[in-house]
Amino acid sequence: MATAEAAAPTLAVSGLQAWYGESHVLHCVDFEVRPGEVVTLLGRNGAGKTTTLKAIMGIVGKRSGSVAFTGHETIGLSSDRIARLGMAICPEERAIFSSLSVRENLMLPPRVAPGGLTLERIFALFPNLAERLASGGGKLSGGEQQMLAIARILRTGARFLMLDEPTEGLAPVIIRQIGHTIAELKREGFTILLVEQNFRFAATVSDRYYVMEHGHIELGFANADLDANNMEKLHVRLGV
């Protein structure tokens, strides 16, 4: 990792632990994401990938350790204050509000910083959404919901995005559209933390990977180091 010392990390997670009620889900998670990187968390179901994203966003029951975002310690902050530091999440369940129209869903997250994408750019990335603005949020197809869930965090000016399984259950044509969007965001300097089960998709957009198992990071490597040795380790851990 030649660039390891090049820039202060956008996100530095160390010793992160998290609980849902009584169950201890994350045990000492350590990793970092540097400015402009696309980093993917890999791992089997239940390894703690989604919980890691939620713990970073401050929406798990209880968490401890350290999550430094652009130099600010956020472990003691509420999720609304964390969001206003300039991070946004697109959750696995997409969380489209069915009592709001598509337009209201899109306009819901307040601007946290200047420099968000304009609506024209968003509609250029996701033309389907422009046609469905007046529809109820509950009336969208799975693919449209996913596009809306990504689109609404692009307007806010947040430069660090967390995407939880954005391709899950979607048709190949929509997966390509989402891959294209991530590549374009990366070109524009967005920093992205991705959770994916679909390694083939992750490999097309990621700079680096971390593999999670039993609530901690087992392995980390760069895309450039994706040699036979690392592929073998991945194969063992993920079955890909």
Place this chain on the structure above:
Amino acid sequence: MIFGHVITAQQLFGQLLIGLINGSFYALLSLGLAVIFGMLNIVNFAHGALYMMGAFVAYFLLHELGLNYWWALIGSPLIVGAFGALIERTLLVRLRGLDPLYSLLLTFGVALMIQGLFQNYFGASGMPYAIPPQLSGAHNLGFMFLPNYRAWVIGFSAFVCLATWFLIEKTRIGAYLRAATENPTMTRAFGLNVPRMITLTYGFGVGLAALAGVLAAPINQVRPGMGADIIAVVFAVVVIGGMGSILGSIITGFTLGVVEGMTKVFYPEASNTVVFVIMAVVLLIKPAGLFGKVA
């Protein structure tokens, strides 16, 4: 002749007017309850007591500070609304996430305390509150005599109800509230201060009750028991309209006021029970209420 009575046009329109007046109060009060229940899942049993407080604050503003009706119309909802926000911040906040039954019990206790305190200081009898001079007098419509103040109450209540509906269903603030109702965790993760929204929403619903209290002060007397008298019917209105339905509470409020008034004309014996009979029938046919969504 119906049921042995002779019904004159004057009687009919007179009761229609009274029905619309009562309907205005039902609508304003059940709207506040609907906002609070729909958005926060709190069954606010203190609503009647806060309505009574609204009338008393208007009375104090006039007699202690010399501030007239028009000031009370703004001041009383703000003062009582702030008191409501305090209740939410200090008491209701502790019950968040629990079954609405707990907030019902808590607010019921708060209602008893407020009412008891006022009864202790002011006795059970009422104090008069004069109709503002700008609205005294009446118009002869030919078929009936319409007091200006009553026309104002009906028109202003309808306006406030529709404005509240518009605020919640059609504006960005309303979208925030609906989002926070549906998924508070994600709404907060987008950077919106959901706990503050909850406090303000409760204060707003309470402010509507206080506004109804100010409007009622010149019509009924200002009495500690005025809230307890109306709250049972208002809850029936909320149940008939559908718990938490904004438009449902407005339409049902005005309609049931009129139905009650008409019952007084055609079958006076049933006028106190007709709302509850309708409630029972609606619950049998449509348990979620006329405008309610099935949970």
